[in-house]
Amino acid sequence: xxxxxIGAAGxxxxxxxxxLLDSGKLGDSTVTDLTAFDVVPADLDAGSSAVRLSIRExxxxxxxTVDQLIGDRPDVIFHLAAVVxxxxxxxxxxxxxxxxxxxxxxxxxIRAQPDYHPRVVYTSSVAVFGAPFEDPxxxxxxxxxxxxxxxxxxxxxxxxxxxxxxxIFDGIGLRLPTIVVRPGKPNKxxxxxxxxxxxxxxxxxxxxxxxxxxxxxxxxxxxSALGFLLHAATMDLAPLGARRCLNMPxxxxxxxxxxxxxxxxxxxxxxxxxxxxxxxxxxGIVAGWPRDFDPARAMQHGFVADASFHDIIRAHxxxxxxxxxxx
Amino acid sequence: xxxxxIGAAGxxxxxxxxxLLDSGKLGDSTVTDLTAFDVVPADLDAGSSAVRLSIRExxxxxxxTVDQLIGDRPDVIFHLAAVVxxxxxxxxxxxxxxxxxxxxxxxxxIRAQPDYHPRVVYTSSVAVFGAPFEDPxxxxxxxxxxxxxxxxxxxxxxxxxxxxxxxIFDGIGLRLPTIVVRPGKPNKxxxxxxxxxxxxxxxxxxxxxxxxxxxxxxxxxxxSALGFLLHAATMDLAPLGARRCLNMPxxxxxxxxxxxxxxxxxxxxxxxxxxxxxxxxxxGIVAGWPRDFDPARAMQHGFVADASFHDIIRAHxxxxxxxxxxx
Numbered sequence: 001x002x003x004x005x006i007g008a009a010g011x012x013x014x015x016x017x018x019x020l021l022d023s024g025k026l027g028d029s030t031v032t033d034l035t036a037f038d039v040v041p042a043d044l045d046a047g048s049s050a051v052r053l054s055i056r057e058x059x060x061x062x063x064x065t066v067d068q069l070i071g072d073r074p075d076v077i078f079h080l081a082a083v084v085x086x087x088x089x090x091x092x093x094x095x096x097x098x099x100x101x102x103x104x105x106x107x108x109x110i111r112a113q114p115d116y117h118p119r120v121v122y123t124s125s126v127a128v129f130g131a132p133f134e135d136p137x138x139x140x141x142x143x144x145x146x147x148x149x150x151x152x153x154x155x156x157x158x159x160x161x162x163x164x165x166x167x168i169f170d171g172i173g174l175r176l177p178t179i180v181v182r183p184g185k186p187n188k189x190x191x192x193x194x195x196x197x198x199x200x201x202x203x204x205x206x207x208x209x210x211x212x213x214x215x216x217x218x219x220x221x222x223x224s225a226l227g228f229l230l231h232a233a234t235m236d237l238a239p240l241g242a243r244r245c246l247n248m249p250x251x252x253x254x255x256x257x258x259x260x261x262x263x264x265x266x267x268x269x270x271x272x273x274x275x276x277x278x279x280x281x282x283x284g285i286v287a288g289w290p291r292d293f294d295p296a297r298a299m300q301h302g303f304v305a306d307a308s309f310h311d312i313i314r315a316h317x318x319x320x321x322x323x324x325x326x327x
Numbered sequence: 328x329x330x331x332x333i334g335a336a337g338x339x340x341x342x343x344x345x346x347l348l349d350s351g352k353l354g355d356s357t358v359t360d361l362t363a364f365d366v367v368p369a370d371l372d373a374g375s376s377a378v379r380l381s382i383r384e385x386x387x388x389x390x391x392t393v394d395q396l397i398g399d400r401p402d403v404i405f406h407l408a409a410v411v412x413x414x415x416x417x418x419x420x421x422x423x424x425x426x427x428x429x430x431x432x433x434x435x436x437i438r439a440q441p442d443y444h445p446r447v448v449y450t451s452s453v454a455v456f457g458a459p460f461e462d463p464x465x466x467x468x469x470x471x472x473x474x475x476x477x478x479x480x481x482x483x484x485x486x487x488x489x490x491x492x493x494x495i496f497d498g499i500g501l502r503l504p505t506i507v508v509r510p511g512k513p514n515k516x517x518x519x520x521x522x523x524x525x526x527x528x529x530x531x532x533x534x535x536x537x538x539x540x541x542x543x544x545x546x547x548x549x550x551s552a553l554g555f556l557l558h559a560a561t562m563d564l565a566p567l568g569a570r571r572c573l574n575m576p577x578x579x580x581x582x583x584x585x586x587x588x589x590x591x592x593x594x595x596x597x598x599x600x601x602x603x604x605x606x607x608x609x610x611g612i613v614a615g616w617p618r619d620f621d622p623a624r625a626m627q628h629g630f631v632a633d634a635s636f637h638d639i640i641r642a643h644x645x646x647x648x649x650x651x652x653x654x
Contacts, residue, residue, distance in 0.1 A: 092493070130569055134467065142467045144488070146569050151489040155482050161471070162478040166419070242457055242473050 001029040004069060006060060006106070007080030008036035009043065011182060012123070012225055016078060017042060019226060021049040026076060027234030037069060038081065060102035063109075070109035076119045076233050077169075079106060085127060086189065088149035099152035107159055111168045120160065120171040121232045124245055126218060128154040128175060129290045136292040139247060146288060157245040165242050172232045172240065177220040177250030177293075180258075181316040190285040194219060197255070198262055198313055201273035202322040210279035213256035216291040220250040220305065221312040222319075228303055235302060243297075249305030251312070252292035261309040265317070328356040331396060333387060333433070334407030335363035336370065338509060339450070339552055343405060344369060346553055348376040353403060354561030364396060365408065387429035390436075397436035403446045403560050404496075406433060412454060413516065415476035426479035434486055438495045447487065447498040448559045451572055453545060455481040455502060456617045463619040466574060473615060484572040492569050499559045499567065504547040504577030504620075507585075508643040517612040521546060524582070525589055525640055528600035529649040537606035540583035543618040547577040547632065548639040549646075555630055562629060570624075576632030578639070579619040588636040592644070 003020055007013040017036045021044070024031055035054045036042040046053040058065040060081050070077075081102065082088075088095025103122075110118060127150035128143040145151045157173045164171040182195040193210055194217055200207035220228075228248050237244065253261075263271045295303070306312050316322060330347055334340040344363045348371070351358055362381045363369040373380040385392040387408050397404075408429065409415075415422025430449075437445060454477035455470040472478045484500045491498040509522040520537055521544055527534035547555075555575050564571065580588075590598045622630070633639050643649060 140461065140469045142469055142570075144570050145485070146492065148489050148493070151485050154485055158472070158478050158481055158485075162475055165473065166475070243469075243471050 001026060001031050001076065002033040002035070002072060002074040003031050004035045004037065004072070004074035004077045005080065006037045006069070006078065007082065008055075009038035009040050010080060011184065011222070012176075012179065012229070013038065013078070013080045014042055014044060015222060015226055016080075016229055017044050019230070021046060021051050021053060024050050026230065033072075033074075035069065035072065035074065061097045061105060063105055066102075066105045066109045067112070070106070070113060073113060073116055074118060076121070077106075077110075078121045078229060078233070079103065080123045082123070082153070083149070084189065085147055085149040088152060089147055092148060095148050095152055099149065100155055103156040104159060107163050107168070111163070117167065118169050119233055119237075120169045121229055122156060122160050122171060122173040122245075123229075124153045124157050124173045124175045125150065126175050126177065126247070126290050126293075128157065131288050133290050136252070136294040137247065137290055138294045139297045161242060161244050164237075164244050170237050171244055172237055173245030174228050174232055175245065175247045176225055176228070177218045177248060179222055179225050180219040180312065181221070183222065183316075183320055190282050191217075191289075193282070194258070197258065197274050198316065199322070201262065201270045202266060202313075202317060204273070206273050206275055208277045209255065209274050210277060210282040211255060211286055212278075212283075213259070214254055215286055216252055216254045217286070217289065218250045218252055218291060218293055219309075219312070220248060221315055223315055224250075224304070224306050231302055240301065246298040246301070246303070247293045247295040249295040249298055249303050250293065251306055251309055253309050258309055261313055265310055265313045328353060328358050328403065329360040329362070329399060329401040330358050330403045330405070331362045331364065331399070331401035332405045332407065333364045333396070334405075334409065335382075336365035336367050337407060338511065338549070339503075339506065339556070340365065340405070340407045341369055341371060342549060342553055343407075343556055344371050346557070348373060348378050348380060351377050353557065356402075360399075360401075362396065362399065362401065388424045388432060390432055393429075393432045393436045394439070397433070397440060400440060400443055401445060403448070404433075404437075405556060405560070406430065406447060406449045409450075409480070410476070411516065412474055412476040415479060416474055419475060422475050422479055426476065427482055430483040431486060434490050434495070438490070444494065445496050446560055447496045448556055449483060449487050449498060449500040450556075451480045451484050451500045451502045452477065453502050453504065453574070453617050453620075455484065458615050460617050463579070463621040464574065464617055465621045466624045488569060488571050491564070491571050497564050498571050499564055500572030501555050501559055502572065502574050503552055503555070504545040504575060506549055506552050507546040507639065508548070510549065510643070510647055517609050518544075518616075520609070521585070524585065524601050525643065526649070528589065528597045529593060529640075529644060531600070533600050533602055535604050536582065536601050537604060537609040538582060538613055539605075539610075540586070541581055542613055543579055543581045544613070544616065545577045545579055545618060545620055546636075546639070547575060548642055550642055551577075551631070551633050558629055567628065573625040573628070573630070574620045574622040576622040576625050576630050577620065578633055578636055580636050585636055588640055592637055592640045
């Protein structure tokens, strides 16, 4: 089986590629070839993997590049590439070019291949929803994005549904919760603090908390995100009918609950490293985000949420070798 | 005030253009210039109107054509042009080219003009919804199109919302009910019989009814559609916030109720001209259409539905000079 990961240099894409290289499997199928594509070369090596790894870089909005990627006729395509929320809002043209035109070029390149109907797994976002929200948000709530990023992701979903309905490919879209705890260094995303308040204290470093403890958010662990992608790539999609894009299961937790779990797992000297420094801008952005879902369809179709925020923290400690001073 | 009607050769576009020419007004503003654009020349004449009428033909998906149209900097743009449902389903490329690329080119041409923020009134469709339906469909129900046409219309809505949110233009989208009674000759649309069973008998001609009497549908009169467009062009859109696309108010009526109203207005010898000839294909298509809405937002913002189906029939008789044999 040939697998193509578009957006392989990002956190989720790299984790997915690493898993495919290490396991050599996708469901019951043996992965023979993995193409890891991104705008920059993905930091991956095949190591002892039996999978043939091809790392490629290029522009997803360039037709020749996309035609070449699809010319290899991968069996499964993970399309994770996107200009993220803040950048798509700041750079109108770039957001539409990568997130809309790039996605459409990809879908059109698939359509252009004769007798070719691959599985397409597309990462969407809860940014397809906009305030006011249903609480919790159900599977039939209106998608009304309030950012250009959310607009572009939603257009990608609509295209994916239509191309799938017409049998051009067999697609599924996953609206991922915010991934917590993101490994690596702090980033500039407005949602970054949700990971930072766990990751930095566990590494013995101070973290800034810019919002109140009662702020509620919808999160899933990196391991859950990986599990969603693998399940999406291998499940039977016919039962989904025409609605191919699903709210992924997550945990709805408040900042206060996150910190209480951190204290349970790693002790009060760890949570003492969280410094409250309210930031009106971030508070405003976060106030516009969905905070709770009832992801009934996804769960009915076999997607599984994290068991608890305690487990998310413990998994982060295990995966990264973070050593809390006690706990 | 300069007004541009894109799709001026269609039934609704021509009615709108005729109204603007005859009244010379759009709300409180005097219309000085009207450009009537379509892929074929609109059948319109200025007559004694003080409005300067320019009839143009061209391809909405051709950038130079669109740039030229927008180069005139119309104050109000009605974008009614579309490849309709059946054709967009039969011709994938044409549907996406006209309905998606054409709409995006138009919005981009507006963005390219410096200091230019026109009113844009876009006709969408209840085809943005797909089964299973909420009953009635409310303003927060998921839009899940099950046709390429509905997909393309929904993408247009998303773009309109995003461009409006960013202040590029001041847009509003109207999801029109099926227009009944359409004047003129029978057409090939699957929904055509909803008009035909009223229009043809009133003209003394036989009409075919391909579905059961208990089939329920969501309809509005041509006069209501015109009213929606005029109100959309002149109302304050700021209170709509980021959700600029509205389910227009209509009447939810069964075929049986339509025929009972026809008999009340025009007598049993008129309804006797309706011949029941079940058509499984049309029954199947109609079964996938939404049948009832609770258009609360639109009504709250001043859009008004027809009072009754009796009134719709009487208005058709008045407007077209149809003469039922009695009644």
